[in-house]
Amino acid sequence: MRARMAHLLSSATPARRILLAVAVSLPFFLLVLFIHEQALSHPAVSPYLDTALVRAMQWPMLGASLINLGVAAWVWPRRDDAAPLACATLLVCLTIGGTYTLITILSGPYTSPPSLVLGGVLLVGLLLFDRRPVAITFAVCMAMLLAHDAGVLAGWWAYAPGLRPALFQDPAASEAWRGWRTFVFVSGFAVLLGLAMVLFARLDALHGQLDTLSHTDALTGLANRRRLMEALEAEVARQRRTGRPFCLVMIDADHFKRVNDTWGHLQGDMVLRGLGRLLLAGVRSPTDLAARLGGEEFALLLPDTRLDEAEVVCQRMREALARERFGDPLAPFTITVSMGGAVCSSTTSHQALREADQQLYLAKATGRNRICLRTILGAVA
Numbered sequence: 093m094r095a096r097m098a099h100l101l102s103s104a105t106p107a108r109r110i111l112l113a114v115a116v117s118l119p120f121f122l123l124v125l126f127i128h129e130q131a132l133s134h135p136a137v138s139p140y141l142d143t144a145l146v147r148a149m150q151w152p153m154l155g156a157s158l159i160n161l162g163v164a165a166w167v168w169p170r171r172d173d174a175a176p177l178a179c180a181t182l183l184v185c186l187t188i189g190g191t192y193t194l195i196t197i198l199s200g201p202y203t204s205p206p207s208l209v210l211g212g213v214l215l216v217g218l219l220l221f222d223r224r225p226v227a228i229t230f231a232v233c234m235a236m237l238l239a240h241d242a243g244v245l246a247g248w249w250a251y252a253p254g255l256r257p258a259l260f261q262d263p264a265a266s267e268a269w270r271g272w273r274t275f276v277f278v279s280g281f282a283v284l285l286g287l288a289m290v291l292f293a294r295l296d297a298l299h300g301q302l303d304t305l306s307h308t309d310a311l312t313g314l315a316n317r318r319r320l321m322e323a324l325e326a327e328v329a330r331q332r333r334t335g336r337p338f339c340l341v342m343i344d345a346d347h348f349k350r351v352n353d354t355w356g357h358l359q360g361d362m363v364l365r366g367l368g369r370l371l372l373a374g375v376r377s378p379t380d381l382a383a384r385l386g387g388e389e390f391a392l393l394l395p396d397t398r399l400d401e402a403e404v405v406c407q408r409m410r411e412a413l414a415r416e417r418f419g420d421p422l423a424p425f426t427i428t429v430s431m432g433g434a435v436c437s438s439t440t441s442h443q444a445l446r447e448a449d450q451q452l453y454l455a456k457a458t459g460r461n462r463i464c465l466r467t468i469l470g471a472v473a
C-alpha cells in the first residue's frame with residue numbers, strides 16, 4: 093500500500109498533484125468550517141469562543157476553498173501534461189499553508205494540535221511538489237507565526253485570540269478542551285505517521301532505482317563494470333570458502349570498428365545490444381553474470397565452473413553468435429568475438445582479471461574468433 097502510493101505519487105503529472113492537494117485539503121477546510129459552525133451555535137461552547145473572530149476566520153477558509161476550486165478547474169484539462177505548473181502550484185501551496193496557519197493561530201499556535209496539522213500540510217507539500225513552493229510557503233507560514241508572536245508581545249491581541257480566558261478558568265470547560273485537544277492531537281499524529289511512511293517508501297523506491305541505474309549498462313541493460321567488480325569480489329570470497337573454482341571470461345567483438353565504419357554507429361549500437369541479449373540468454377540465471385565493460389568489450393562471471401564447463405558455455409555462445417544475423421534483412425551480416433578466460437582457484441580478483449585479459453589478448457593475437465581459457469591456481473590462503 094505504502095509502496096503503491098509512493099509509486100502513484102512519483103508517476104503523477106504536476107496537474108494531478110495539484111488536483112490531489114485540492115482534493116485532500118478541501119474536505120479538511122469544510123470539516124473545520126463545520127466544526128467551527130457547530131461550536132459557534134452550541135450554547136455550551138460558544139461562550140468560550142470569540143465568536144466574532146471565529147466567524148471572521150471562516151471567510152479566509154471559504155476564500156481559500158474557492159481559489160483552490162478555481163485552480164483545480166483550470167488545471168483539470170491539463171491533467172495529462174508533463175509541463176510544470178509553477179504558479180498554480182505556488183498558489184495552491186500558499187492558500188493551503190496560509191489558511192492552516194490562521195487556523196493554528198486562532199487557538200494558540202504552539203499549544204494546540206492544529207500546529208501538528210500544519211506540520212502535516214508541509215509534509216504533504218513535500219510529497220507532492222518540488223521543494224521551492226513548499227519552502228516559500230513554509231517561510232510565509234513562519235512569518236505569519238512570528239507576526240502573531242510580535243502582536244502578542246506588543247499586547248495587540250491574545251496568544252489564542254479565538255478563545256476566551258473563561259475556557260481555561262472554568263474546570264469543566266478546560267477539561268473538555270483538553271479532551272478535544274487530545275483527540276485532534278492523536279488523530280493528527282496518526283495521519284502524520286502515515287505520511288512519513290509514504291515519504292520513506294518513496295525514498296526507498298528512489299534509492300532502489302538509483303542502485304539499479306548505477307549497476308546497469310545503459311546501452312544493453314546488462315550489468316556494468318561496477319556491478320561486475322562487486323560480483324567478482326564476492327565470487328573470490330565464495331571460492332575461498334567452498335574451494336570450487338569460478339571462471340571469468342573477457343569477450344571482445346572482432347574488428348568492430350569495421351562494423352561502425354561500414355554500417356554506421358547506430359547499427360553498431362544495435363549489434364552491441366544484440367550481443368548483450370545473446371550473452372544474457374546463454375548464461376545460467378541467476379548465478380552467472382553477463383556484463384558490458386564498455387565499448388565492444390563484455391565479460392562473463394561463471395561461479396562454480398570448471399575449465400571443461402566454461403569451454404562448453406563459451407563454445408555455445410560463439411555458435412549462437414555465428415547463427416545471428418545483424419543489420420538489414422536484405423543485406424545481413426554476422427560478427428565474431430574473441431574470448432579469453434581464467435578458471436580461478438585461490439586467486440585475487442586482480443589476478444583473475446589480469447589472466448582473463450591475457451587470454452583475450454592471446455585469442456586476438458592468434459587470429460580472433462576463438463576461445464582461449466586457462467586454469468590458474470593462486471596462492472591466496
Ligand SMILES: Nc1nc2c(ncn2[C@@H]2O[C@H](COP(=O)(O)OP(=O)(O)OP(=O)(O)O)[C@@H](O)[C@H]2O)c(=O)[nH]1
Pocket residue numbers: 311344345346347348349350352356357358359360361364386387388456460
Ligand atoms: N556503435 C558503438 N561503437 C562503439 C561503442 N563503444 C566503442 N565503439 C567502437 O568500437 C570500436 C573498437 O575498435 P577497436 O578498439 O579498434 O577494436 P576492433 O575494431 O574491434 O578490433 P579488434 O578488437 O582488434 O578486433 C571503435 O570504433 C569504437 O568507436 C558503442 O557504444 N557503440
